[in-house]
Amino acid sequence: MRLDAQIPSGPLADKWDNHRFSVKLVNPANRRKYHVIVVGSGLAGGAAAATLAEQGYNVSCFCYQDSPRRAHSIAAQGGVNAAKNYPNDGDSIRRLFYDTIKGGDFRAREANVYRLAQVSVNIIDQCVAQGVPFAREYSGYLDNRSFGGAQVSRTFYARGQTGQQLLLGAYSSLSRQIGLGTVKMYNRHEMLDVVIVDGHAKGIITRHLVTGAIEAWSADAVILATGGYGNVFYLSTNAQGCNVTAAYRSFKRGAGFANPCYTQIHPTCIPQHGEDQSKLTLMSESLRNDGRVWVPKKIEDCPLDPKMVPEEARDYFLERKYPSFGNLAPRDISSRAAKEACDSGRSIAPGGQGVYLDFADAIQRLGQKAIAERYGNLFEMYECITGENAYERPMKIYPAVHYTMGGLWVDYNLMSNVPGLFVLGEANFSDHGANRLGASALMQGLADGYFVLPATLPNYLAEVGANRPSLEVAPFKAAIEAVKERTARFLSIGGKRSARSFHVELGKIMWEKCGMARSKQSLEEALQEIPALREAFWKELCVPGTGESLNMELERAGRVADFLEFGELLCRDALAREESCGGHFRVEYQTDDGEALRNDEAFAHVAVWEHKGDAALPERHQEPLVYEAVKFSTRSYK
Amino acid sequence: MKLFLKIWRQPNAAAVGAFEDYVLDNISPDASFLEMLDQLNEQLITQGKEGVAFDHDCREGICGMCSLTINGIAHGPRRATTTCQLHMRHFRDGETVTIEPFRARPFPVLRDLVVDRSAFDKIIQSGGFISVRTGSAPEANQTLVAKPDADRAMDAAECIGCGACVAACKNASAMLFVSAKIVHLNTLPQGAPEKNRRLLNMVKTMDEAGFGNCSNYGECEAVCPKGIPLDFIGQLNREWAVAKMKDIVSGVE
Numbered sequence: 001m002r003l004d005a006q007i008p009s010g011p012l013a014d015k016w017d018n019h020r021f022s023v024k025l026v027n028p029a030n031r032r033k034y035h036v037i038v039v040g041s042g043l044a045g046g047a048a049a050a051t052l053a054e055q056g057y058n059v060s061c062f063c064y065q066d067s068p069r070r071a072h073s074i075a076a077q078g079g080v081n082a083a084k085n086y087p088n089d090g091d092s093i094r095r096l097f098y099d100t101i102k103g104g105d106f107r108a109r110e111a112n113v114y115r116l117a118q119v120s121v122n123i124i125d126q127c128v129a130q131g132v133p134f135a136r137e138y139s140g141y142l143d144n145r146s147f148g149g150a151q152v153s154r155t156f157y158a159r160g161q162t163g164q165q166l167l168l169g170a171y172s173s174l175s176r177q178i179g180l181g182t183v184k185m186y187n188r189h190e191m192l193d194v195v196i197v198d199g200h201a202k203g204i205i206t207r208h209l210v211t212g213a214i215e216a217w218s219a220d221a222v223i224l225a226t227g228g229y230g231n232v233f234y235l236s237t238n239a240q241g242c243n244v245t246a247a248y249r250s251f252k253r254g255a256g257f258a259n260p261c262y263t264q265i266h267p268t269c270i271p272q273h274g275e276d277q278s279k280l281t282l283m284s285e286s287l288r289n290d291g292r293v294w295v296p297k298k299i300e301d302c303p304l305d306p307k308m309v310p311e312e313a314r315d316y317f318l319e320r321k322y323p324s325f326g327n328l329a330p331r332d333i334s335s336r337a338a339k340e341a342c343d344s345g346r347s348i349a350p351g352g353q354g355v356y357l358d359f360a361d362a363i364q365r366l367g368q369k370a371i372a373e374r375y376g377n378l379f380e381m382y383e384c385i386t387g388e389n390a391y392e393r394p395m396k397i398y399p400a401v402h403y404t405m406g407g408l409w410v411d412y413n414l415m416s417n418v419p420g421l422f423v424l425g426e427a428n429f430s431d432h433g434a435n436r437l438g439a440s441a442l443m444q445g446l447a448d449g450y451f452v453l454p455a456t457l458p459n460y461l462a463e464v465g466a467n468r469p470s471l472e473v474a475p476f477k478a479a480i481e482a483v484k485e486r487t488a489r490f491l492s493i494g495g496k497r498s499a500r501s502f503h504v505e506l507g508k509i510m511w512e513k514c515g516m517a518r519s520k521q522s523l524e525e526a527l528q529e530i531p532a533l534r535e536a537f538w539k540e541l542c543v544p545g546t547g548e549s550l551n552m553e554l555e556r557a558g559r560v561a562d563f564l565e566f567g568e569l570l571c572r573d574a575l576a577r578e579e580s581c582g583g584h585f586r587v588e589y590q591t592d593d594g595e596a597l598r599n600d601e602a603f604a605h606v607a608v609w610e611h612k613g614d615a616a617l618p619e620r621h622q623e624p625l626v627y628e629a630v631k632f633s634t635r636s637y638k
Numbered sequence: 639m640k641l642f643l644k645i646w647r648q649p650n651a652a653a654v655g656a657f658e659d660y661v662l663d664n665i666s667p668d669a670s671f672l673e674m675l676d677q678l679n680e681q682l683i684t685q686g687k688e689g690v691a692f693d694h695d696c697r698e699g700i701c702g703m704c705s706l707t708i709n710g711i712a713h714g715p716r717r718a719t720t721t722c723q724l725h726m727r728h729f730r731d732g733e734t735v736t737i738e739p740f741r742a743r744p745f746p747v748l749r750d751l752v753v754d755r756s757a758f759d760k761i762i763q764s765g766g767f768i769s770v771r772t773g774s775a776p777e778a779n780q781t782l783v784a785k786p787d788a789d790r791a792m793d794a795a796e797c798i799g800c801g802a803c804v805a806a807c808k809n810a811s812a813m814l815f816v817s818a819k820i821v822h823l824n825t826l827p828q829g830a831p832e833k834n835r836r837l838l839n840m841v842k843t844m845d846e847a848g849f850g851n852c853s854n855y856g857e858c859e860a861v862c863p864k865g866i867p868l869d870f871i872g873q874l875n876r877e878w879a880v881a882k883m884k885d886i887v888s889g890v891e
Contacts, residue, residue: 051772066693067759069799070701086779122775129775131768131828133783133792140782158792164700165795172767179763187756210748239695273668278676279697381699384716384723385670450772498683500676545688549650550749552691553683 001256001610003623006411007111012629013093016115019412020455024462031056033466036457037204037219039191039246041068043163043442044425045225046170047449053182054173055454060217061174061183062206064190064241064555069171072227072239073425073445076163077284077378078147079155080127080442082120087144091152093117098630100440103149103330104405104433105582105598106632107262109606109625111412112430119447124156126450130169134158148285149330149437149637160284160377166442170449190555191246192486194222194253194421195479197469201250201421203476205483209555212548214483216476218468220461221420223453224250225445228404228426230263232563232570233515234507236401237269237282243559244566247408247427251569255416256409256608256621258429260566261574264436264583265516266402267293267334270385270395271354280400281385283357283378285438288327290362290371291395293318293338295346295355302348306356306394317341317355325637332435332583332596333637335399339516340594342398349396358394399516403441405432405583406573409608409623413456414448417608420464422457424448429606434582487547490557495540499557502537506530506560506567514571519587523575527568534564569609569618576620579603600632639665639726642734643678645690648747651754655747657736667727671714672697672704674726675737691750699723699863702798705805706751707738712802712861720800720863740805744812744848755801757847758815765839766819768829787825794821796864803858803866809850814858816840817874818866824877834881834890841878 008019026034034057038049041063049061063071083096096117101108128134128142134156135143144153158165177183188209195203195216203218229244230236251257268283294314296302301309317337322329329337338355341347348354363371368391372379379390386396407429414422414430425445432440469476513526537560545551580589580596581603589597606623640663648655662678669677672694679689695703699720706721708714714724729735737751745753783791797818804812820837823829829836852871859868884890 047772054771065695065701065703066755067703067799069759069762070695070703072696072701074701075696075698084778122773124778125775126770126772128778128781129768129770129828131791131823131826133788133795133822133826135792136783136785136788138785140784140788141779158795161700161796164798165792168795172762173770173772175759175763176767176769178759185759187759237698239701240697241695274666276666276669276673276677278670278673281698380718381723384699384719385725387725387727454772496684498680500680542683542686544683544686550691550752551688553679553689 001417001608001621003256003409003417003608003621004411005109005623006413008412012110012114015111016118023456023459026458026462028056030466032058034058034461035060035219035468036221036223037062037217038223038225039204040071040225040227041174042071042073042225042227042425043167043170043445044449045223046071046167046174047446048223048225048424048453049183050170050173050177051450051454052457053177059183060186060219062186062189062191064188064209066187068174068185068187069168071167072242073442074164074167075239076442077160077282078286079145079157079162079439080123080166081147081154081439082124082156082443083117083154084121084124086142087153089152091154095152096120096154099150100431100437101433101630102635103437104435105596105635106433106600106604106627107581107625108431108433110627110629115452116431116444116447119451120443122451123443123446127166127169130172132158132165132169145286146289146328147438148288148328148334155439157286160286160375163442166446191226192249192483192558193479194250195475196253196418197473197475200419200464202469205479207487210550212551214480214487216471216480218471218476220464220466220468221422221457223422223424224408224427225424225449226427228407229566230401230404232506232567233401233510234503235272235277235280235511237266237280240279243562245559245562248562248566250408250416250418250421252611253418254611255418255421256610257569258409258606258608259406259573260570260609261577261584262405262434262582263401264331264403264405265335265399267331267338267399268357268397269400270382271349271398272351281381282400282402283382283395283397285331287357287375287378290374291327291357291359292316292361293327293355293357295341295348299345302346306358315341322637329637330435330437335516336585338399349398353398354396355398356394357397359390360394363391403436405429405434405436409606413459414453415460420460422453424453434584487554490541490543490554491547493538493541493543495542497540497542499541499543499553499560502533502541503560503563505533506564509533510567514574517585517587518574520575523571526571527575530564530568530571537561537564572618573607573609577603577607639667639729639731641665641729644734644736646738647690647750649749651746651748665726669726670697670722671708671724671726672722691752693752694722697722700798702800705740705753705800707740707805709736712740712805713863718863718865740801742804742810744810745801745804758799758801758812760847761812761816761840761843762819764843765836766823768823769832781828783826791822791825794818794825794866794870797866798864800863802861802863804849806857806861807850808855809853811852811858812844812849813852813871813874814862814866816844817870820874820877821870834884837877837881838885838890
């Protein structure tokens with residue numbers, strides 16, 4: 001597997017500018033000869049599809065939802081980072097870059113992250129021009145707030161619905177292009193395979209989720225913006241439909257999968273209520289600006305009404321352990337601290353999974369009205385789900401799977417090792433290292449979609465020329481047959497168990513053996529259990545109905561089948577990475593006070609997995625991470 | 639909890655649908671309404687029967703994909719709550735619950751409880767945007783927006799495009815949806831240059847899609863999960879009158 005990151009030469013601050021000058025361009029009159037497929041319509045996909053169409057390319061965009069406006073970027077709450085330094089509190093491109101590298105525990109690529117910080121300022125300009133109603137001060141200027149892992153206020157926000165507003169901004173630009181006829185939008189289409197012709201990605205196979213039609217589409221390049229794989233844990237904050245299929249099918253066609261073990265467990269989610277639960281709900285990290293996280297110091301105080309636990313009997317464990325960042329410690333650190341508190345028996349929720357997030361002090365200091373203005377919708381959402389009023393009683397929270405930093409390997413141009421296959425947003429691995437900072441997912445999705453890909457894709461297109469293959473060539477015929485065969489196979493197993501029941505079981509294995517704390521032993525157990533579960537799946541699955549109609553059980557079966565293979569890859573990666581870094585915590589590798597212990601000598605690299613056939617084990621390759629501008633240091637938020 | 643369910647089943651858009659009865663036991667009051675339907679579907683699938691098809695995705699009340707008319711009310715009995723955020727603690731043990739798709743001519747049923755709401759996308763495509771090309775934006779703080787305007791735009795921008803307003807309206811009017819987008823974009827200075835054009839195009843597309851007119855009953859406001867207020871329709875009507883006059887007098891590009 002050839003892994004050339006294509007990082008431009010020159011000083012860090014000049015790389016992106018130099019690169020944009022050195023790439024080949026496609027002249028405006030020739031752009032209409034090219035066809036580009038974009039899969040996914042979230043921040044990255046929607047922004048890319050709209051921007052490429054504005055430039056003059058023919059774009060086809062696919063999403064599994066009934067409208068591009070539903071993509072799960074919409075659920076991001078807290079905000080979007082940008083190095084504008086409007087508050088004049090010491091922020092700069094270099095600081096955003098450094099915070100992101102450090103937050104990612106020195107496992108991200110320097111050049112990509114620096115570019116992300118550079119582009120961040122353009123994102124805010126673009127979104128404001130689109131009409132995104134960011135929060136403002138009375139003067140009319142944009143307001144900022146602070147977020148985890150940073151000591152400056154660089155987060156722009158639109159109440160607690162920043163993701164929604166940014167997505168609707170991208171959706172409005174996309175809709176404009178659809179209206180102009182430059183983007184053809186295919187809703188309720190799920191990508192089930194990528195087609196490789198002469199070594200280049202030249203098309204995809206989709207299933208129309210209403211009619212069941214399995215169709216092939218050809219293009220000059222394929223852009224995947226298909227999100228993360230958090231649902232491999234079954235319970236996560238992802239939408240129900242989020243899946244790994246597009247990325248995993250690409251992996252099986254030769255694309256390298258990078259760092260699958262880097263998963264983010266978000267510290268502030270509503271704890272699980274029972275066995276029938278289908279998803280976990282996030283309470284934005286922004287709440288930690290004003291909320292204080294605590295558990296009782298004594299186990300016997302845990303069942304008490306929180307008001308009855310006096311101040312001196314409370315353990316504000318984040319403030320105690322990390323005095324300089326306090327409740328705004330990064331996500332991985334906060335999550336582990338909550339787990340530690342609960343594992344010591346001091347959980348305040350049944351099942352040993354819950355800590356308090358208390359707003360009493362902030363309400364006393366600022367008044368309930370100010371708190372309601374900042375977080376009103378989040379408090380409503382909390383009440384809706386739990387039936388409790390968080391203005392009067394502290395929220396109960398617990399960590400949950402939220403984001404996946406791993407993804408398909410891409411070079412500086414966001415192209416995978418398969419020429420012509422580009423990967424954007426959460427679906428790629430590139431910018432967050434082993435842990436993502438809050439409000440950086442929106443930044444990365446939009447950076448990739450609005451600014452990075454539209455500058456790098458033309459270079460590839462100009463090199464290969466406009467010559468998308470006919471659907472009659474052998475690779476298309478073979479791929480479409482393979483998808484049809486697989487669909488028929490799901491329908492013909494004739495067992496007794498639903499796809500969901502297997503997904504639940506897989507999720508339990510993943511959470512218990514490859515969740516917030518991982519060990520050699522737990523991972524080896526998971527690597528035994530997952531193949532056994534997969535075998536049972538292919539014998540006992542029941543998918544009623546046919547393939548020629550809207551069949552949600554069939555859709556689920558396909559996604560679960562891929563999770564059952566991908567979960568194994570994730571555990572294999574976690575086992576091979578014999579260190580703790582960011583969201584990947586191996587119990588064997590920790591400091592005396594329980595912090596993650598990195599091994600920079602052996603593991604300062606990207607692990608890239610290559611599929612070697614269904615009968616063989618995948619092969620682990622390495623892309624070394626070379627740091628020129630920053631020096632390795634132990635992350636400390638104390 | 640135990641519930642008696644009457645659920646609309648319809649194999650496809652062309653078929654004739656009908657209600658079917660189901661009994662579901664052991665429902666947790668902490669479960670969401672959609673988790674209750676998941677539980678029913680698990681029961682059906684293990685009997686080899688096809689589950690009830692319904693739209694859903696984020697399950698946290700923001701994507702707008704879930705729908706359902708529950709006991710005759712779009713998104714069910716709780717105010718300002720999407721179906722996915724509705725919890726079973728708001729139902730009585732032993733209650734009979736009727737579940738139908740969102741019904742409106744511009745939203746044809748595709749299967750069971752799944753409807754086609756692409757008419758909403760068409761309305762947005764005809765004008766629900768600010769025509770700004772990526773890269774041509776000025777520095778963000780060059781455009782000042784008074785806080786009350788930014789807040790009003792945000793109130794309107796909260797619309798999730800679920801279509802409950804249409805399902806609740808006896809005229810199947812989409813005016814609450816359209817007014818939310820108009821108030822969002824026309825309140826902001828960035829949206830001013832094309833405000834008349836935007837409005838006339840969106841209203842034209844709305845009419846062509848077969849949505850009816852508003853007759854001020856306010857059912858839409860009552861079921862809206864995001865609390866979009868009826869007075870936005872007032873602003874839509876006022877701005878439409880101004881835009882139409884300009885169009886008649888001098889033409890709106």
